[in-house]
Amino acid sequence: MTRVAIIGGGVSGAAAAYFLRAKQNLFPSQLKIDLYESSHRLGGRIFSEYRNSLVLERGAEGLSGRDTSAMxxxxxxxxxxxxxAALPLGIGCGGQFEVIDPEVLRPSLRGLRHLLGRRLISTRGKLETALRVLTRSFRDKDTHETSLARYLEESWGSEAAQRIFAPVYSGIYGGSADELSSRLAERLQGGRCAGPTKSALFSIATGMSSLVERFVELSGAQVHLESPITKLFRDSDRWLIADAPYDAVALCIPAPQAGALLLSLDQEAAKLLSAIRFTSVITVLLEIEPIDLPEASGCLMQRQNGLRAVSFVSQKWGHSSRSSSFVRGFFSPHRHLEDHDLITLLVNEIEALCGVRPRVISSLVDRWEAANPLLSVGYERIGARISEAVKALPGVFIPAGVYHGAGITDCINGARRSADLMADYLTSFSAVRSDYEHRISA
Ligand SMILES: Cc1cc2nc3c(=O)[nH]c(=O)nc-3n(C[C@H](O)[C@H](O)[C@H](O)COP(=O)(O)OP(=O)(O)OC[C@H]3O[C@@H](n4cnc5c(N)ncnc54)[C@H](O)[C@@H]3O)c2cc1C
Structure with a gap:
């Protein structure tokens, strides 16, 4: 029997189990997959909450449909x-609310016209942006990786970069534009001069958690909940996990935790993984008595109090009922705030946006210490070094989503690639094993 351990029951682990099972016909013997999850539930950063007939997302709310293979x-x-719902996104500033046409995010004449007609930046800022956009074609197209903040300033001028574009990218990737890589501007649209356009987001009617559950169900993996894996041993040609022997293991847990597991096995991989920084976010989901919110899916905030964005959940996903609706705030945890302080801040902001103080029916505060890997300058290079370093450990696989995944689609793609590599390894297991033994004895 071929035995595989998957550590981590989030979407990366669940997808790795699913894609590996899809290759079981390649294995001469039976394939057994064990999935170890430290907490009491599967899903990790995917966490659907079911209330009567409503599905509410406490973690990720959807996937990017830019990659059609995901759909x-x-x-x-x-x-x-x-x-x-086909609603625009807004930007909130000092109680003001301005809808932004996604086209404004491209350095195009149409985008420029839209921006000039908005109150989002000063007259001086508008002149600077106009100059930047209009002279763009005469400037050198610098393709060097730099900080996202610098790239945005060069493309649109400093005021527009700081007040409009940086909040958009921070809202998507977490972290500040100073820390993020300019590669993200290319990545979002597949071209350096492009910015994010219309929402390609989609979700799952039965909740995002059903994606993880479905992967696991179809994988036939045996799930071990409340089973944190704290040690990984090599015992002759197999890995020992929770006292059971495995031919291969996939580490589908956030990079620093994966690094800690590899510490005694491969210093280089452990060091690189442990050095990956993650962004944090606090989400506050409020159930409120219905009020008239701006006609938008949500609002990016230009606030010092840590509030990055507000999602008008009920309007966005058509959840409204006569008795209540839902909004969700996303805070950067730059200073410690108690739950009730966060709720008050969110209520104040909604009041400033709509002129009516919302009455709170219920609330849920979630603190996500590791929301997303911080995709800083050089992240692709570091990712390539990690994947090289891990190759030195026979039978150990780490999906790329764990260290430079910007969302669920990246996690699924990383898991698919790892499952392919795992299947190749397991089918040529004997050859690799003898090579490893030779190196150990040398
Ligand atoms: C609030 C929020 C909103 C988001 N919104 C979106 C969105 O709309 N769209 C999008 O694409 N992405 C979004 N993301 C990012 C997305 O959720 C993640 O990229 C993705 O879910 C990560 O999946 P994963 O399986 O790699 O990691 P995780 O979901 O973190 O799963 C890892 C699992 O491993 C377990 N684990 C950890 N250590 C061990 C151990 N030693 N032994 C056993 N188990 C262990 C953990 O308990 C966890 O269940 C959001 C993230 C957050 C926090």
Missing amino acids: ELMEDLGLELVRP
């Missing part, structure tokens, strides 16, 4: 997709 996969899994 095809959902169909293969038999999951019904839902799209958010």
